Amino acid sequence: MTPEVAEALAAAIVEILEVSAFELADLVEPTEPPADALGATLVFHGPPSGTMRMWIDVAEARAFTAAALGQDEPTPAALADAIRELANMIAGHVLGRVWTDVCVALDGAVLGAPDSGAAYPVQLAGEHGRIAVALEVTP
């Protein structure tokens, strides 16, 4: 992942949390995901083509969803929906700004456990937990 993409990922998360959840977020040193972290993977097709992977702490995911819906207790379905939409927003934000002159198609984000052993080099701490992302372009 290039420094430009890493910087764009961090900027995307900061903006999305601020606009959608009224939260501030700061870059932090990468750590392993906690056992109950929620993961998402999103494939995109361009060029550039590649994959974005993300995990998010449960508490942060709940806060993000609650803010988007204006509800205190989001349902599991709403939580899953919001995580997919968060992954889409991060990927769309980064791809649209780093490769602004091309139309890149995004597949829907697929939820699952974070990849064990995989690196998530860009990590930010929101007010309720972390969001960690990695974006790799296929050579």
Next chain:
Amino acid sequence: MRVLVVDDSAVTRELICRTIAASGLPVTAVHEADDGRAAIRALATHGADVVITDLNMPGMGGVDLVRAVRNDPVLANIVVVVVSTDASAARRKMMAELGVSGYLSKPFRPEQLRVLLAGLVPTQAVAS
């Protein structure tokens, strides 16, 4: 003014519907659809003055929906606004060339959508 909100994310549809409800705009009906095909069915059933649509959706996406609307003599004059995660200049240009009247990148502030809709809605649509 009748509005159709098209997005595969129920959370985003809820956010857009809440924004419209709080906007103060003269909205008489809001319907929802989760992809382009459902949107076309909703347009046939309920009609709309404004369609607010996502682009990346399973099934029929927003690009094909806009093409279908613009190619249908009955629907061609509907105001279409895109609200998408795709922030690229290329996509904005493509959608403008397809006749989209406004484009917001997600995440958006509710005020951005309200201002966009207030500036785009034709007088006759507001009166209907």
